[in-house]
Amino acid sequence: MPVSVLIGAQWGDEGKGKIIDVLAGDADVVARYQGGNNAGHTVIVGGKKYVLHLIPSGIHSERTTCVIGNGVVMNPVQLLVEFDGLLDQGIDISDRFEISSRVHLVFSYHCAIDSMREGALGDDLIGTTKRGIGPAYADKVNRVGLRGADMLKPEKFARLFRQNCEAANKILVANGAAALDVEAELKEATAAAARLAPFVKDTAVSLNKAVRENRNVLLEGAQGVWLDIDHGTYPFVTSSNTGVGGACSGVGIAPMHIQRVIGVLKAYTTRVGSGPFPTELFDKTGEDIQRIGHEFGATTGRPRRAGWLDAVATSYAVMTNGITELTVTKMDVLDTFEEIKICTAYELDGKTIKEVPADIEDLENVKPVYExxxxxxxxxxxxxEWSDLPVNAQRYLKRVEELVGAPVKIVSVGPDRAETFKVRQD
Incomplete structure (x- = not known):
């Protein structure tokens, strides 16, 4: 059975959590491969809302093992908040939950550094969630980070934590910020590590075992491909590889096993935070999309910027990630509009282009060409089912397929799990 990867084909917030929940009914394993608790996946089942930040969205399928892969940066304290929150809602995943021994850890000092740096940018801020994700990935690259395996060795854990927290305090104080209480922060982190230690294992081994046994493995991404550190709208991006390449390195599964890549996109486009957004609408239409779509971030509550579907950006996402099929969410948000537009090209310096400029200033200056x-x-x-959709809705989806180069296989017409169906076209 091939491994499937589910990625966001836009700037994140496409509804991946809901689609993972739908697909998890057939999955033996759902593994998160990158990002941290800067992402929020919302799942609504039977009218009840669940917001997940680190735990994969396979929580409602009792057959599904939920895995946090090595490519994630995991905040142990916040993970326990989420874990206990699920217990309060009657969901216990303790017998089907694994944490990679190679996952890098996020602590309070990462959050403090993140907040300090973002605040220093003033009007030029990146728009991070201040959850410490970037500084944790920086520690990983600088080879000073703590990992899941360190939670199994309390003395080593304490030594490395003190060392890193004291180094962070020097940076904070030098920049006019308050120093953290190292021992108080260590006490909280140590308690969290002790509770999570039983879940730590070499998940690359267990995931590859599942592949060999022909089990259904689903890899879950966070954010979207336009926030990818390499291919996104740099520097207004996240700190990890959000695309399918990040899935391979983020869980330790070889590319040859991945045969299905599901790209999730909204029927329109949104973006949270700073950075270029070619199809952003600043008029009543944009406000209507935001209001009807309840476009507010699951993690931060920040309002999402809204605009028409950008087929130029989406086709690039399809190309660079080998997306084999599309899932289109929030079709119902467009139900009341007399006309709907799709961006099919850009104009830059008087020329029509159909590629996304790498230069951020050029991308900020493009004008969308609409159909x-x-x-x-x-x-x-x-x-x-497909035949239930209005004829013009069918035409819209078919045009999206033509423009971006991948077939639509799943459509979502509301927030609940039941408001999702697989497409069957002749």
């Missing part, structure tokens, strides 16, 4: 389609102006949240 206008007729809206369907009727509800879609009752639809449960």
């Amino acid at each position: 206008t389609l007729a809206g369907w102006q009727e509800p879609t949240n009752h639809c449960r």
Whole structure:
């Protein structure tokens, strides 16, 4: 059975958590491969809302093992908050939960450094969540980070924590910020590490065993490909590889095993935080999309910027990640619009281009070239198969397929798990 990877094909917040939840019913393992608790996946089942930040979205399938892979940067304290929150809601995953022994850890000193640096940028801020993700990845690259395996050795854990926290304090104080209480922070981190230690194992071994046994393995990404540290709108990106390449390195599964890459995109486009956004709308239409779509971040509550679907950016995501199929979410948000637009090209310095400029200043200056389609102006949240969709909604999805170069296989017409269906086209 091939390994499947689910990625965001835009700037994140595409509804990946919901789709993972839908697919997890057939999955033996769901593994998160990058990012940290700067991402939020919202799952709604039977009208009940669950917001996950680190734990993979396979929590509702009792057959599914949830894995935090080595490519993630994991905050032990915040993971326990999430874990205990699920217990309070009657969900216990303790017998089907694994943490990579190679996962890098996020602590309070990372968050303090993140907040200090973001604050110093003033109007030029990146728009991070201040959850310490970038500084933790920096420690990883600088080869000074703590990892999951260190939670199994209390003395080593304490020594490395003190060393790193004291080094962070020097940076904080030098920049006018308050120093952290090293021993108080260590006490909290140590308690969290002790509770999580039983879940630590070499997950690359267990995941590859699952592959050999022909079990259904689903790899879950966070954010979206346009926030990828290499291919995204740098420097307004996250600190990890959000695409399919990050999946291989982030869990330790070879590329040859991946045969299905599911790209999730909204029927329109949103973006949280700073950075270029070619199709962003600053008029009533943009406000209507934001309001109807309840576009506020699951992790931060920040309002998301909204605009029309960008087929230029999405086709690049399809190309660079080998996306084999698309899932389109929030189709219902467009139900009331008389006309719907898709960006099919950009104009830059008087020339029409169909590629995404790498230079951030060029990308900020492009003007979208739109194709206008007729809206369907009727509800879609009752639809449960392709033939239920209004004709103009079908035409819209077919045009998206043509423009971005991948077939639509799943459509979501509402926030609940039941408001999702697989597409069957002739």
